[in-house]
Amino acid sequence: MKLIIAYIQPEKLNDVKQMLFEKKISKLSVTNALGCGQQQGYQEHYRGTVVEINLLKKVRLEIAVNDEFVEPTIDAITTAARSGEIGDGKIFILPLENCVRIRTGETGIAAIG
Amino acid sequence: MKLIIAYIQPEKLNDVKQMLFEKKISKLSVTNALGCGQQQGYQEHYRGTVVEINLLKKVRLEIAVNDEFVEPTIDAITTAARSGEIGDGKIFILPLENCVRIRTGETGIAAIG
Amino acid sequence: MKLIIAYIQPEKLNDVKQMLFEKKISKLSVTNALGCGQQQGYQEHYRGTVVEINLLKKVRLEIAVNDEFVEPTIDAITTAARSGEIGDGKIFILPLENCVRIRTGETGIAAIG
Amino acid sequence: MNKTTARENGKMTVKSAFGITLIILVVGIAGSEAWASEHQPSIADVLFTVNNVWMMVATFLVFLMHLGFATLESGLTRAKNTTNILFKNTAIIAIGILTYAFVGFNLMYPVAGAETPDWNGWLGFSGFGIDGSGVRETSEYNPGYTYWTDFLFQAMFAATGATIISGAVAERIKLGSFLIFTVLFVAIAYPITGSWKWGTGWLDDLGFYDFAGSTLVHSVGGWGALAGAILLGPRLGKYVGGSVRPIMGHNLPLATIGVFLLWLGWFGFNGGSVLSAAAGDTSRVLVTTNIAAAAGVVAAMLVSWSIQKKPDLSMALNGALAGLVGITASADVVSPGSAALIGLIAGALVVVSVIFFDKIKVDDPVGAISVHLTCGIWGTLAVGIFSTNPEHSIFKQLVGVIAIGVFTFAFALIVFGILKATIGLRVSKGAELRGLDLSEHDQEAYSGFQIFTTQ
Amino acid sequence: MNKTTARENGKMTVKSAFGITLIILVVGIAGSEAWASEHQPSIADVLFTVNNVWMMVATFLVFLMHLGFATLESGLTRAKNTTNILFKNTAIIAIGILTYAFVGFNLMYPVAGAETPDWNGWLGFSGFGIDGSGVRETSEYNPGYTYWTDFLFQAMFAATGATIISGAVAERIKLGSFLIFTVLFVAIAYPITGSWKWGTGWLDDLGFYDFAGSTLVHSVGGWGALAGAILLGPRLGKYVGGSVRPIMGHNLPLATIGVFLLWLGWFGFNGGSVLSAAAGDTSRVLVTTNIAAAAGVVAAMLVSWSIQKKPDLSMALNGALAGLVGITASADVVSPGSAALIGLIAGALVVVSVIFFDKIKVDDPVGAISVHLTCGIWGTLAVGIFSTNPEHSIFKQLVGVIAIGVFTFAFALIVFGILKATIGLRVSKGAELRGLDLSEHDQEAYSGFQIFTTQ
C-alpha cells in the first residue's frame, strides 16, 4: 500500500478527480496548500506597488492505494494536471504500513477502497 | 515510530481528542480537509436546484507516536469516531524515521511526546 | 529521498523560508494547522469568560528532499524556528519512495528539486 | 415640465383623499398670485408635512435596525449557523409587517381603527386590516403624521421584539417552531402589552411612563428571550462540568456593523417616538440618546477591561446597546447629565448580567437577555429616579415592569412549552453539531471558505 | 453667533440665486419684528424647502441601493470574483453620475434643459451638461424641489440599470467591455426609453403608467442583463450534460446586507417618486411598498420551501426584491391589499423564473433577470389589473412593456455583439478558473483567508 501525495494547480482539481474516477479511484482527500517551487510567483497589485506572491495557491491530494493502483493514479494525475507550464506540481509516493476503516474496523488492503 | 493520519467527521473531533487524552496521547495536529469516499455526498439547495457536494468536510489528524502507542491511538480514534455510518473515515499508519523537537533539538523517541 | 514535515509557529514562517533559501532549499509546501502539544494553550477573552484555546495555530511545512539535504533542512528549520519556548514545534522525517514532476514526467531524484 | 407633470396626470383621478397635498402642488404650479385662493396650504398643513417627513425618516431608521440585529446576531454566533440566523431575521421582518397590518396594529391601538370598539384599557380590537383612506391622510387624523406613517412606524417596532428573541435562542432552535412563535408573539403578545400604555390603556392611566419602549419593546423581547433560552437549554459544549466554555462569534466586523446600525436606528426609534418633528424635543432626545450610548460603551469597556484584564470588543459593543436600551424609557424627560449616568450604569450592568446568566447556565449566544431585559428594566426604573417630571415615580414604573413582565414571560413560556411538547423546540444533537445551515437549510453561508466547524 | 454666521460671510457674495433661502436666514436672525417686511418667506417657500428635503433624503436612499447591489452581487457569487464585482459597482456609480450629468439627463428630460428643443416625444436633447443657476433653485422651476435635486435624484436612478446587468454577466465578462457597455447604456439607452414616459414622450401621451420604474428602470436593466447573459454563455461548470450544477454564493451575510439596503433604498426609490413630500401620498406609497416586499419574502419562502423541501435564504432574499420590483409601477395607485397580492405573485414568480432560466441554460449568477425583468414586467402589467385609476389598462401597459423591451434588448444585443466581435466579451477559460480577481485585477478580495477556489 502506498500513500500518494500530489500538489496540483487548484483549477485542475475537477479534471483530476474526473480522470481518477475513470480509473476507478474514487477515494481521496483534499486540502488547501501554499507552494513554493520553480514557479516564480505572480504579482499582485495593491495600492501602487507590486506584491510578490511567492507562496502560490495549490491543492494537495492525499490518496491511499493498493500497490496495483499506484501506476494508474500517477498516470491519471499527470495526464489531467499537466499544462506544461512551470507550477504544474509534484507527486510524492510514500510507503503505507496499514490502513483502518473506522466504520467497520477492517484493516489493510480491504480497508483502502 | 509511526505517523498516524486519520480522517474523521468534524463533529467527532472533540470526542476523539478527549479519548486520546485518556490514553495519554496529548500531542496531535489537526487540519481541515475535504474528502471523497463511499459516502455519496449530501445535497445543498441553492436557488432552485440541488447541489451535489461530493467533497465532504473532514478533519485530518496527524499524530506521531512511539510504536507502543500505535494500538492505543487507533483504538481511541475508532472508538470515539465511529458512528457506524458511511463517512466515518479512515486511519493510515506510516513509518516515521525520525523526529526532532525544535525547542531542544532532541531527536528520536525522546522527541515525540 | 525523505519527506520532511515540520510544525512551526506561524510567525516564524518567514524566517524559516529565508533560512531554507540560504541553504538552497527553495521548494516547499505550506498548510495551516492547529496543534495540541506541551504548550498549554492560551486564553482568549470573550463576553466575560475565559476561553481555553487548546488547539493552537501552527504552520505545517512539507518538504521533499534528497538524502543529502535532510541535515541542512533540519538545521535550517531548528535554527530559524527556535525561540526556546514551549510550542516551538516538531520536525518529522518520513521515507519517500518516489517523486514525480507533473510537468515533465521526470521521476526520482531528478524530480525533487 | 418633467416627471412631475407626467405622473400627476396618472395621479389626479385616484380616488383618495390626497386633497390637500395635491392642492399644494397645484398652488405651487400656479405661482404666488394664487395665494389669495381658498385652497392655499395653511401653515398647519406645511407643519403636518414636515412632521410626516420626520416620522418617515424615523421609520427608515427603525427598519434599518432589523439589518442591525441580523448582522449583530450572526456575527456573534458561529459560522455554521449563519444562514439560519439571516433567514430568521429576513422572515421576521416580513412576517412582522404583514401580521401587524392584519392584526397587531388594531390590537395595540384599538382607538386608531376605523370602528372604535369598547376600549376597556386591557384588551381591545378594532378589526382586521388597515385602512387609511379619507381624512386619515390629513392633520385631522393626527397633527403629526398620516395614518399610513403611524402604521408603518409602529410596524417596524413590532417585529423588533421577535428579533431580540432570535438572538437568545440562536444556534439550536428549530426554524419552524421559531417562526410559529414569532407570528403569535407579534400578533398577540406585543400588541396587548403595548396597548396598556401606548394604546392609552390602564398602565397609561396609572401614570406609568415609557417613552420609546425600554419595557414595551425591549424588556418584552427580553422576557421572550429568557423563556426561550430556559426551555431550550444551553448549546452543546457551553457548560462543561462546572465551567463555562464561551463559544466565540465568528465575524466581529459583522457584529460591529450591527451595533453601529442599531445605534443609528435608535435615532429613529427614540427620535421618532416624539411623534412630531418638534425641534427642541427631537434634538434633545437625540442628545440624551447619544450620550447614554457613548457612556454605555465607556462603562462596559472599563468594567470588562478591569475584570478580564483585556479590552473586550464584544462587551464594548454590548455596552452601546445597553446604554441605548437604558435611555429609551426616559430620553425625553432627563438631562444630558442624567443620560450619561443612566448609560454608565447600563454599560456596567450589561457586563455583570452577561456573567450572571452564564453562572446560572442560561445560555444566550448574543447577550440579548442582558441587553434588552436587564437594561430594559433598569431604564424603565430610571424614569422614576431621573425624570424631571415630578409625577413619574419608581413605584408606578415597577408596576409596569412587573405587569408586562409577568404577562409576556407567561405567554412565551406557554407558547414555547406547547411547541416543545408537540413539534419540538430544539434540533437534534447531530444537527446542532453540523450546524443549522446544513441541517435546516442545506445551505452554507460561506461557501468555499475553510472554516473549522468542529466547535 | 457660531458656524452659521462665519460661513454666511463667505456665502453672501456668491453669485447665485440663493435669494429666498438667504433671506429666510436673515429674517430668522432679525427676529419676528421683521415679518411685515417685503422679503419674508411665504408658505410656498417653506413647503418648497420641505419637499426638497424629502427629495434629498430619497436621493440618499437611492444612492445606498448601489451599495446594496454591490454587496448582493458579490455575496451571491464566488470569492474569487469579488474584487471584480466590487470594482464594477464602484465604477458604475461614478461613471453613471458623470455620464448622466453630461448627456443622459438632457436626453431623458429634453424639456428640463436650458434650451428647449423640438420635443417630438421620441428623441430630444437639450444640450450637454447641467446648469441650475437662476430661477431653477426656486419653486418657479418646480414646486417640489430644485433643479439640482431633480438632477441628482434622476442620476442615482440612471446608474441602477447598469448595476442590474452587472449581476447577470458576473464572473466571466471582461472588465473593459463591461465598462464600455455601461457608458453607452447609461448615456443613451436608458435616457431614451425614459424620455418616452417620464420625459413626457409618446408613451406618456398614450396613457402608459409606470410610477417609479418597474419597466423604465428594472425591466430595462433586465433586458440588458438577458442580452448579456445570452451572448456570454454560462459560466464553466454550470450546465454539465443535462444537469444544472448551481454555483453557490460565497458570502450570504453580504448578500443579506445587500437586500436589506436595497429594501431601505426602495423607500427612497418609490417614496421619492412621488416627487414631493405630500404626506398622504408618500406614506401610502411606503406602506404599499413594504407590504409588497414582505409578501414577496413570504411567497418566495413558501414556494421554494415546498419545491426544495428546505427553506432557501437566497430565494427569500430574492423574494423581497421581487415584491419590490413588482410594486414599483403601481405603488401609488393600489390599495395595501392589492399590494400584498402583487408581492405574493412576484415572490412566487421569481422562484419559478429562476428555475426556468436555468432550464433554458441562461446563466444568471444572482438572479437579476428573474428579479428585474420577470417581476418588472409583472409589476407593469399589474397596474392594468389593480390600479384604482380606471384610465389605466393592461393593454396600454403591454404596449409600454413591449416597446421598451424591444428597443432595449436590441440595443444591448447590438452593443454587446459589437464588443464580442471586436475586443471580446468573455475572459479566457484559464482566467475564469483562476477567478477574475487575479486575472483582471491582480488583487484578491480576501487576502490571507483559506478559500477553495477550485469550483
Place this chain on the structure above:
Amino acid sequence: MNKTTARENGKMTVKSAFGITLIILVVGIAGSEAWASEHQPSIADVLFTVNNVWMMVATFLVFLMHLGFATLESGLTRAKNTTNILFKNTAIIAIGILTYAFVGFNLMYPVAGAETPDWNGWLGFSGFGIDGSGVRETSEYNPGYTYWTDFLFQAMFAATGATIISGAVAERIKLGSFLIFTVLFVAIAYPITGSWKWGTGWLDDLGFYDFAGSTLVHSVGGWGALAGAILLGPRLGKYVGGSVRPIMGHNLPLATIGVFLLWLGWFGFNGGSVLSAAAGDTSRVLVTTNIAAAAGVVAAMLVSWSIQKKPDLSMALNGALAGLVGITASADVVSPGSAALIGLIAGALVVVSVIFFDKIKVDDPVGAISVHLTCGIWGTLAVGIFSTNPEHSIFKQLVGVIAIGVFTFAFALIVFGILKATIGLRVSKGAELRGLDLSEHDQEAYSGFQIFTTQ
C-alpha cells in the same frame, strides 16, 4: 387618540421650553378654527422645524461615517488586527461624543456657551458641559436649528479627526496610548484650530474659507496621522531592503462598504454644513459633492490602471474619498464643472501620494495621509482657484493651511512623543507578528476561519 396623546400627558409637565412645538400640536388638534389665536406657529417656526429636521438627518449621516471608517480601515488591514481596529473605532465615537460634550464644544464655539467669555479669536472657553435649556431650543438661538442639534452635528464631526489617525497608525500602535491620544486630540487640538475659523476666530476674520472642513477636519486628521506614522515607524516587513512589500487588506467587501458609507455620510457632512435646509444651497452642494466623488473614482482608476497596468480596487475606492475630501472646502462656492476638475485632480493626486509616502517609507496602512492630508490641502487651496467668490484667495487659504498644519502637527508630535517616551507607542515585535487581536484583546475577529496569519 393613540400613542401621541398618551405620551403628551407625560410630557406636558416637563419643565422645558417645548412651548412652541407643543402649542403646534395643540393647535393641530384644535383644528383650523384656532388659527386666529395668539399662539399659532409662524412661518418662521415651521421653517425652523424644517431646518432642524434637515440638520438632524445630516447628523445621522455623519454618524454613519464612523461605521464607514471602521469598515474601511479594518478591510484594508490584515485579519489578525481586525478586532483591534473595530475596538478603536467604537471607542473613538464614544469617547468623542463625551469629550466634546464636556470640553470640546465650548472650546470650539466659545460664543455658543452659556457664559460668553472674552473671545480673542485664538483661544476661548465657555465652561464645561452642555446646556440647551430655555430659548436655545427655538429660532432665537439660531435660525437653522436648536442648540442640541448644533452640538450633536458638531460632535459627530469632532470624532472624525481621531478616526482618520486610527487608520494610519493601525496594526502596530498600543491601544492604551492611542486612546489617551484620542482624548487629548478631540478635547483640545481639534476644537482649538476649529475655533480659529468656525468659532469665528482669527482665520475667519482673515477671510480664510473652508466650507465643511477640508482643512479643519480632514487635514487636521491627516497631520495627526502623519505624526503618528512617523513616530511609530513602518510595520514589520513593509520595507525590506530598498523595496516596498505591500501588505494586502484582508476584506475588500468590507472596505467597499466603508467607502460607500463614507460617500453617503458626506451628503450629511457637506449638505449639513450649509447649516440650514435652504433648498438651492443644499442641493447644489450635493451635486458638486457627488460630481467630485465620481470624478475622483474615475481619475484614480485611470491613473492607477495606467501605472500598474491593472485596475486597482483599493485605489478606485481611495479616489472616491480623495474627491470628497477635495471638494469639502469649496462645495458651496464652485460650479459643477469646477467640482469635476477638483475631483479629477484629487483622484490623481491620491494615487501619486500613496506611492510617494511609500517611497519615503512612511507606512500608512489605509492611505489616510494621502486621502485626508494631501487632498485636504489640495481642496483648501482649490477654493482660491475655483471659487466664484472673488474675495477668496489662494494666499489666504495657504495661511490657513499652514497655521493649522503647524499647530496640529506639533501638537500630535508632542503628545505622541511623550507617550513614546513614557508608556510606549508600539507593541512588541512578537505582539505585532501574532496580531493585535490576540496580543491586545485575546480575541480573534474571525473565529473558526482558516487564515494565514504569517504575513
